[in-house]
Structures are given as structure tokens and as C-alpha cells.
Amino acid sequence: GAANIIFRGDPDVQAKTAKYIEEFATPYKAAERGFVDMVIEPKETRPRIIAALNMLATKRENRPAKKHGNIPL
Numbered sequence: 001g002a003a004n005i006i007f008r009g010d011p012d013v014q015a016k017t018a019k020y021i022e023e024f025a026t027p028y029k030a031a032e033r034g035f036v037d038m039v040i041e042p043k044e045t046r047p048r049i050i051a052a053l054n055m056l057a058t059k060r061e062n063r064p065a066k067k068h069g070n071i072p073l
Contacts, residue, residue: 003017010016023029027039040048 007013
């Protein structure tokens with residue numbers, strides 16, 4: 001794959017690939033860098049989705065009254 005291209009000519013491709021996976025291919029690194037809000041356990045996924053959908057089901061968005069409608073062109 002890409003590791004063979006990146007580490008082309010390096011005799012220890014497997015060790016470098018393992019090091020890359022250890023350092024960067026974890027959800028904790030993504031959370032540390034701010035790409036995701038939090039890392040949760042798989043068993044917590046369903047209850048969190050249900051709670052989020054319940055919260056959104058009762059959400060009401062107050063929009064200001066519009067002064068002007070769309071002008072037909």
C-alpha cells in the first residue's frame with residue numbers, strides 16, 4: 001500500500017508501518033488534535049445516539065419574522 005511508496009528503499013518497511021500505526025492510527029490522537037470531540041467506548045454508542053435524537057426531536061428553532069419575501073425575477 002502507501003507505506004511501500006512512502007518508505008521506498010527502506011529495508012524495514014514493516015517496522016516503520018507499525019510505528020506509524022502506533023503513533024497516528026488511534027482515535028486518541030484525533031481527539032488530542034481536536035479532530036473529534038471525544039472518544040467513547042463502543043458500548044456507549046447506542047445510548048448516546050438515542051439521547052442525541054431525543055434532544056433533537058424536541059428542538060424548536062425560533063426564527064425572526066422576515067420583513068421581505070423573495071422577489072420573483
